Amino acid sequence: MFIAAVMLVLLTLPLVLDKYALGIFVMIYFYAYLGQSWNVLTGYTGHISLGHALYLGAGAYASTYLAQFGISPWIGMLLGGLIAAAISLFLGYLGFRFGVRGVYFVILTIAFAEITRLIVSHVEALGSFSGIFLDFNPSFINFQFRGNLPYYYISLGFMVFSLIAVRLLEVSKPGRFMVAIREDEEAAQALGVNTFKYNMMAIAISAFMTSLAGTFYANYIFYLNPNTMFGMSTSIELILRPIVGGLGTLFGPVVGSFILTPLSEISRAYFAKGGLEGLHLILYGILTILVVLFMPKGIIVYVNRLLKPILQPAVKNKQG
Amino acid sequence: MDSTLALQLVVQGILLGGIYGLIAMGLSLIFGVMGVINFAHGQMMVMGMYVSYWIFVLLGIDPYLSLVIVAAVIFVLGYVIQASVVNRILDYPEAMQVLPLVSLGLILENTALLFWGPDYRSPQTALSLTTFWIGSVMVDVSRLIAFVLAIVITILIFLFLKKSTSGKRIRAAADNRTGAILVGIDVSRIYNISFGIGAATTGAAGVLLLPLMPLSPHMGHDFTLTAFIVVILGGMGNLMGALAGGLILGLAESVATLFLPATLKQVVSFGFLVIIMLFRPQGIFGGKK
Numbered sequence: 001m002f003i004a005a006v007m008l009v010l011l012t013l014p015l016v017l018d019k020y021a022l023g024i025f026v027m028i029y030f031y032a033y034l035g036q037s038w039n040v041l042t043g044y045t046g047h048i049s050l051g052h053a054l055y056l057g058a059g060a061y062a063s064t065y066l067a068q069f070g071i072s073p074w075i076g077m078l079l080g081g082l083i084a085a086a087i088s089l090f091l092g093y094l095g096f097r098f099g100v101r102g103v104y105f106v107i108l109t110i111a112f113a114e115i116t117r118l119i120v121s122h123v124e125a126l127g128s129f130s131g132i133f134l135d136f137n138p139s140f141i142n143f144q145f146r147g148n149l150p151y152y153y154i155s156l157g158f159m160v161f162s163l164i165a166v167r168l169l170e171v172s173k174p175g176r177f178m179v180a181i182r183e184d185e186e187a188a189q190a191l192g193v194n195t196f197k198y199n200m201m202a203i204a205i206s207a208f209m210t211s212l213a214g215t216f217y218a219n220y221i222f223y224l225n226p227n228t229m230f231g232m233s234t235s236i237e238l239i240l241r242p243i244v245g246g247l248g249t250l251f252g253p254v255v256g257s258f259i260l261t262p263l264s265e266i267s268r269a270y271f272a273k274g275g276l277e278g279l280h281l282i283l284y285g286i287l288t289i290l291v292v293l294f295m296p297k298g299i300i301v302y303v304n305r306l307l308k309p310i311l312q313p314a315v316k317n318k319q320g
Numbered sequence: 321m322d323s324t325l326a327l328q329l330v331v332q333g334i335l336l337g338g339i340y341g342l343i344a345m346g347l348s349l350i351f352g353v354m355g356v357i358n359f360a361h362g363q364m365m366v367m368g369m370y371v372s373y374w375i376f377v378l379l380g381i382d383p384y385l386s387l388v389i390v391a392a393v394i395f396v397l398g399y400v401i402q403a404s405v406v407n408r409i410l411d412y413p414e415a416m417q418v419l420p421l422v423s424l425g426l427i428l429e430n431t432a433l434l435f436w437g438p439d440y441r442s443p444q445t446a447l448s449l450t451t452f453w454i455g456s457v458m459v460d461v462s463r464l465i466a467f468v469l470a471i472v473i474t475i476l477i478f479l480f481l482k483k484s485t486s487g488k489r490i491r492a493a494a495d496n497r498t499g500a501i502l503v504g505i506d507v508s509r510i511y512n513i514s515f516g517i518g519a520a521t522t523g524a525a526g527v528l529l530l531p532l533m534p535l536s537p538h539m540g541h542d543f544t545l546t547a548f549i550v551v552i553l554g555g556m557g558n559l560m561g562a563l564a565g566g567l568i569l570g571l572a573e574s575v576a577t578l579f580l581p582a583t584l585k586q587v588v589s590f591g592f593l594v595i596i597m598l599f600r601p602q603g604i605f606g607g608k609k
Contacts, residue, residue, distance in 0.1 A: 048418055098598045102414040103357045107548050108597060111590045114545065118587050232541055236422055243419055277438070278430035278537075285427035289420045293408055296416060 035253030059214025088207030246298025337570020352557030362543030368523025398519025555603025
């Protein structure tokens, strides 16, 4: 009931929002989706990736490159996803087979993203350093639209899709195994869980999902640049929301995005006007540190407590 | 192949490598004592560069003379970071330790952006363009000074840790935290000092780099990554390994420009990094883990 009500509000929201506010909501859904994709790997199996920009960039560049040959970005999006999944499986194979764990795994993911960034910066066909400007040919097939309204519904669709997908994963056997790996990889292995297989599964799903957002981003912003698409600051940006919201929880990335994205968009616009560029990132950093120090389980814990009176009857009904 | 050019690159690589070693030694010290990877390391170095730049522009004091002041300022920065944030996350799982430090890097980077703007700055210090020739090889005086000072600082830190009482306390806390607490060492304070020293060395390295390259707020990332590569090459927590790793990396990056565009030299270092992590994670010279 509660979820249906929320969905109804989100679906009718564009009726009352102006173009600017609509744009902020697109970003909220976009980052919630990205955070959720990253959450699949890091939240559920516990392996931290600080190189997820790699998959975002792979999706964006793949669909944009293929669009030049008349292939619809919708198809390019899926192909980009497969490319991203293949890259992640290679990374995962090296990482998980050779026992690269903890901080070393983090550095491995950074290294892969940086190598890709440097290589793409030198490929003429991908626009090298200066990047690619996309042509604007609005049509459904081209994944390009006038105004923010279609993007609003597509990004909302992305977010809902990620929630359903991760929920299905969460209650499935592989999902349970992933959580077991997060809690204690050796113990899980000792109990007969094929940890390598489920680690690989998690990283591939995560990379595939992340890359889909890349196609959306390319066709929303219309400009790709290797430093922003593959850079470490993008990787950091996309992990902040799930951490603040609550790592390894279904609604954590959504809650995090609803808090951080408007803060970021509004403060960016506000501070940049006053010549205080970068101040919003300082606030971000401080907020993340405070959350890690004082609410390591994320803000979702408090949201849950707040919503308990509303959700409680529903839970009872289910049990009855 | 042009042998003079090759020789030139070798000399340049080794000179730069000494500074890489100094940057990485701070990282290695912090890891060796606290077991924490400082993801804000390069950003701390950039802070050191800006402090030195400020002293140079406002007071006219040459970077080499302000070295000690800058090291002291960055020491305090490191001390405060350890005392306020890092000491609280030591018992967290490794994953959760990464994030506050990444955030600290973000804060430092954007503080620099806020204060000094996004422009590149290259101060014209007294020696910045002076060069001399050894045979057919040209040597920048500021590069040579940077290299020599970097080696001297590295040796001083090494001696400090081996000989002084504080140094012995630091090593005791690194070897066995509980044991150190048992014999009455204030481990939290020792940790603060260690982080401070690690930060001060990277700040000092920044000062040495100031005459060599233009300064911008966003250059910290690259140096954080460089420091990771060097430390992993030399072995985590192995200080002399960090120096050796620095020299190797400096040399490799410099010589790689013979075969690759200069902007691609980092691909070589990242390739190195991946191979070392896969096949010899304890580093070439052996490390703590």
